[in-house]
Amino acid sequence: xxxxxxxxxxITIGNGLGTDAKALIFNVLIPLLCGVFxxxxxxxxxxxxxxxxxxxxxxIVWGLSANMATIKDTTGDTVxxxxxxxxxxVQGDQ
Numbered sequence: 001x002x003x004x005x006x007x008x009x010x011i012t013i014g015n016g017l018g019t020d021a022k023a024l025i026f027n028v029l030i031p032l033l034c035g036v037f038x039x040x041x042x043x044x045x046x047x048x049x050x051x052x053x054x055x056x057x058x059x060i061v062w063g064l065s066a067n068m069a070t071i072k073d074t075t076g077d078t079v080x081x082x083x084x085x086x087x088x089x090v091q092g093d094q
Contacts, residue, residue: 030065034058 015022041054064071 026065026068031062034062 035058038051038054038058042051045051
């Protein structure tokens with residue numbers, strides 16, 4: 001059986017950049033870009049509906065980037081279970 005990488009491990013790539021660069025991106029750059037996104041949408045549309053949706057979308061992006069460790073663990077467990085590492089075997093995956 002051959003080992004296949006299903007997805008790039010972006011967390012490891014981020015750690016390779018260094019902890020300071022990763023902290024700068026996740027703690028400063030992403031929240032700043034989320035705020036700029038909301039301001040641009042608000043000034044361009046001048047309507048409450050699209051601005052509210054921009055706030056919700058920016059909050060989702062910011063929240064997901066803040067919980068990257070949880071997402072990494074969940075994704076790793078899913079891939080391990082799909083590859084047969086779990087206790088249940090799904091017929092048809094062979």
